Amino acid sequence: MHVLEQPFDDADHEQSAPRSEPAPVKLGRAIVITSGKGGVGKTTTTANLGTALARRGHTVALVDADVGLRNLDIVMGLESRVKYHVLDVLEEKATIDEALVRDKHSPTLVLLAAAQAREKDEVDTRKMVELVHSLRERFDYVLIDCPAGIEKGFQNAVAGAQEAIVVCTPEVSAVRDVDRVVGLLGNAFSPQLIINRMRAQLVKKGKMLSVEDVNGILRLPLLGVIAEEPDVIVSTNRGEPLALRTDSQTAAAYHAIAARVDGEDVPAPAVEYKESFITKLGSLFGGRRNS
Amino acid sequence: MIEFLNRLFGRQTSGATAKERLRLVLMSDHLSLAPELVEAMKRDLVDVISRYVEVDRDKIDVHFENQENVVAMLANIPITGVNRNAGREQTPAVPVMEQAAQTPQAAQAPAAPPRPRPRRRRKKNAAATAS
Numbered sequence: 563m564h565v566l567e568q569p570f571d572d573a574d575h576e577q578s579a580p581r582s583e584p585a586p587v588k589l590g591r592a593i594v595i596t597s598g599k600g601g602v603g604k605t606t607t608t609a610n611l612g613t614a615l616a617r618r619g620h621t622v623a624l625v626d627a628d629v630g631l632r633n634l635d636i637v638m639g640l641e642s643r644v645k646y647h648v649l650d651v652l653e654e655k656a657t658i659d660e661a662l663v664r665d666k667h668s669p670t671l672v673l674l675a676a677a678q679a680r681e682k683d684e685v686d687t688r689k690m691v692e693l694v695h696s697l698r699e700r701f702d703y704v705l706i707d708c709p710a711g712i713e714k715g716f717q718n719a720v721a722g723a724q725e726a727i728v729v730c731t732p733e734v735s736a737v738r739d740v741d742r743v744v745g746l747l748g749n750a751f752s753p754q755l756i757i758n759r760m761r762a763q764l765v766k767k768g769k770m771l772s773v774e775d776v777n778g779i780l781r782l783p784l785l786g787v788i789a790e791e792p793d794v795i796v797s798t799n800r801g802e803p804l805a806l807r808t809d810s811q812t813a814a815a816y817h818a819i820a821a822r823v824d825g826e827d828v829p830a831p832a833v834e835y836k837e838s839f840i841t842k843l844g845s846l847f848g849g850r851r852n853s
Numbered sequence: 854m855i856e857f858l859n860r861l862f863g864r865q866t867s868g869a870t871a872k873e874r875l876r877l878v879l880m881s882d883h884l885s886l887a888p889e890l891v892e893a894m895k896r897d898l899v900d901v902i903s904r905y906v907e908v909d910r911d912k913i914d915v916h917f918e919n920q921e922n923v924v925a926m927l928a929n930i931p932i933t934g935v936n937r938n939a940g941r942e943q944t945p946a947v948p949v950m951e952q953a954a955q956t957p958q959a960a961q962a963p964a965a966p967p968r969p970r971p972r973r974r975r976k977k978n979a980a981a982t983a984s
Contacts, residue, residue: 734875742882767868769868772868775868
């Protein structure tokens with residue numbers, strides 16, 4: 563990924579400003595949300611983290627890099643507002659401003675949707691890096707929703723980012739894929755971990771890998787743990803990121819993650835393994851049967 | 854409590870099974886993703902064995918196999934002769950890797966060489982918790 567070193571080498575970018583006087587622009591942070599495996603919650607995480615960061619007063623741009631399988635607009639509830647997509651911008655059929663979709667709820671949050679009827683191979687990695695860079699000039703955070711896999715789509719999504727957040731579920735296959743992705747990221751990107759879809763009750767009964775099991779193997783800085791709760795599904799159904807709500811524990815977990823990403827020293831995420839008396843009784847007498 | 858009961862009845866929870874499977878699969882992933890590490894280990898292994906017996910370096914076969922509860926290293930090392938100074942040879946101070954190019958030769962051991970520590974090389978695995 564040597565393209566990272568010289569993202570602005572073409573002449574048309576260098577017309578006015580000579581190299582000796584770089585404009586004093588404070589660049590935002592570009593973070594790729596990745597996992598290797600599909601279906602672990604990258605898109606949901608991107609939507610909620612973006613919403614939570616915007617709530618903290620930051621300007622945030624979400625980039626859907628999953629060209630061909632666009633989903634982030636659906637999760638954000640913005641599908642009817644999308645006119646242009648990321649390939650339109652890369653191919654100069656639309657300007658960035660035309661393509662950025664303002665969020666319904668958060669005034670400082672925008673979305674750049676992926677192209678649905680195109681393929682990942684059509685994305686020019688170098689142009690993608692330039693696009694992310696120009697977004698960094700304008701936004702505090704650029705969150706890139708990475709497609710599943712480790713092929714071209716992954717390479718394109720990662721190329722423009724400086725940091726990575728890896729999303730993992732407590733499953734053997736998901737942990738294995740995250741391990742591989744972290745290996746591919748190498749020493750760059752300082753990957754941090756979000757464990758998604760955790761079910762404390764199952765962990766308590768020994769039927770699911772625990773946070774300690776997962777991160778005992780991955781050994782990454784832990785940003786947070788998101789429980790598998792019905793309200794995550796409900797919010798996706800409605801196209802309203804859960805992080806907008808104030809009455810949900812899961813939403814609170816997303817806000818804690820956003821605070822941690824923001825550099826705030828939030829205490830380590832606690833996972834409660836609470837058990838009701840009835841389940842205790844049940845597992846005492848019948849728990850062994852299908853553990 | 855549940856775990857205790859399961860242990861009492863000799864059963865492993867599916868979570869523990871998942872953890873064990875994950876550990877094994879990652880171990881073999883890492884081995885297959887780091888061929889140079891495996892090569893270096895193979896070289897060192899043969900160097901150690903060469904101190905005791907003469908081996909046919911061209912016909913050595915070392916590979917890894919996923920077995921029931923362990924990732925096992927299987928080595929097939931044809932022996933062509935016995936090193937007469939076996940057991941009396943002292944471990945050289947220089948890294949064994951530097952010996953790789955030499956033919957196994959008997960360096961005269963000084964007085965009272967320490968006995969070489971027995972090393973388990975055949976199976977690289979942690980505690981298997983089979984039921």
